[in-house]
Amino acid sequence: MKKVLTLVLCLMLTLTVLPAFAGESPNEDLYVAFISKAYAGDFWKTVFLGAETAAKDLGIQITIEGCDTEASIDQQVQLVENAVIKGADAICIAALDTEGMVPCIEAAYEKGVIFVTYNSLIASDVAVAHVATDNYIAGEFAAEKMGEMLGGEGKVAVIGTSDATQGSVNRCNGFVNKMAELYPEVEIVSVLYAQSDLNRAIAIATDNITANPDLAGIFANNDVTTIGAGTAITEQNMSGKLLFVGFDSCEENIAFLEAGTLQGWVAQDPFRMGYQAVEAAVKALRGEEVVPKVDTDIAFVTIDNYLDPEIEALLYPFGK
Numbered sequence: 001m002k003k004v005l006t007l008v009l010c011l012m013l014t015l016t017v018l019p020a021f022a023g024e025s026p027n028e029d030l031y032v033a034f035i036s037k038a039y040a041g042d043f044w045k046t047v048f049l050g051a052e053t054a055a056k057d058l059g060i061q062i063t064i065e066g067c068d069t070e071a072s073i074d075q076q077v078q079l080v081e082n083a084v085i086k087g088a089d090a091i092c093i094a095a096l097d098t099e100g101m102v103p104c105i106e107a108a109y110e111k112g113v114i115f116v117t118y119n120s121l122i123a124s125d126v127a128v129a130h131v132a133t134d135n136y137i138a139g140e141f142a143a144e145k146m147g148e149m150l151g152g153e154g155k156v157a158v159i160g161t162s163d164a165t166q167g168s169v170n171r172c173n174g175f176v177n178k179m180a181e182l183y184p185e186v187e188i189v190s191v192l193y194a195q196s197d198l199n200r201a202i203a204i205a206t207d208n209i210t211a212n213p214d215l216a217g218i219f220a221n222n223d224v225t226t227i228g229a230g231t232a233i234t235e236q237n238m239s240g241k242l243l244f245v246g247f248d249s250c251e252e253n254i255a256f257l258e259a260g261t262l263q264g265w266v267a268q269d270p271f272r273m274g275y276q277a278v279e280a281a282v283k284a285l286r287g288e289e290v291v292p293k294v295d296t297d298i299a300f301v302t303i304d305n306y307l308d309p310e311i312e313a314l315l316y317p318f319g320k
């Protein structure tokens with residue numbers, strides 16, 4: 001298991017826009033706009049905490065903004081355009097749409113804005129760095145764990161968050177391909193995307209359970225789909241009767257784990273993701289060498305290790 005960065009601070013976000021300044025007198029007049037897919041949820045709050053901490057440590061100004069939902073592509077375009085108007089020297093962005101966000105990002109780049117992507121990729125080479133979990137490897141990691149738990153056989157349904165986001169697709173592809181490589185007796189009955197919609201994730205999981213009476217397991221590839229699948233499994237009285245592996249840490253997943261509904265999930269390191277995205281942007285602005293790809297840590301959380309100190313710190317970044 002990779003070492004997990006301990007998170008101990010608390011960040012309460014109540015506004016869509018959170019301005020944060022690196023002390024009262026920043027030592028450089030640098031401004032980084034930090035734009036996420038959404039502003040709600042523990043995952044994004046922890047990413048924001050990492051970004052804000054980096055800004056304070058590095059002595060720069062930062063604004064932190066998120067979309068209303070992870071389907072609000074037009075809103076994210078507007079956030080990028082607004083950041084340019086406000087004079088951002090660099091923009092760190094977790095793109096909602098790998099292809100769809102490219103025109104506005106490239107337009108901003110042409111005006112001299114430096115870009116760093118985090119969490120999700122864009123279909124352009126304008127970013128000086130990408131800071132994220134290696135989503136393909138994370139999908140493979142989930143397949144290794146789930147295949148072992150299944151004993152190498154059975155039917156499995158895969159639920160992805162969005163087929164418009166390359167990171168989500170990579171997680172699914174990594175999972176499917178590694179499962180075929182290591183556990184050829186495991187049958188993938190479907191790979192469907194919920195398009196970042198909780199109700200759709202619930203429906204997909206429910207349909208798979210009812211259509212496959214001998215379904216052995218479900219893999220969900222982010223927090224929304226994990227909550228959706230966990231809800232469906234609970235409603236169908238299938239907790240503990242099929243193997244369920246998810247992705248991302250949140251209060252709902254901890255509750256599913258304790259109830260025996262969820263057997264494990266892949267946990268990311270969102271604090272490090274936010275911190276190192278800002279760090280990369282500042283290095284680029286200062287003309288320093290930038291590592292083009294930063295792979296942040298992951299861990300596999302189960303009922304056997306979720307109370308371990310390093311895992312517990314990841315699950316409760318704002319304290320219990």
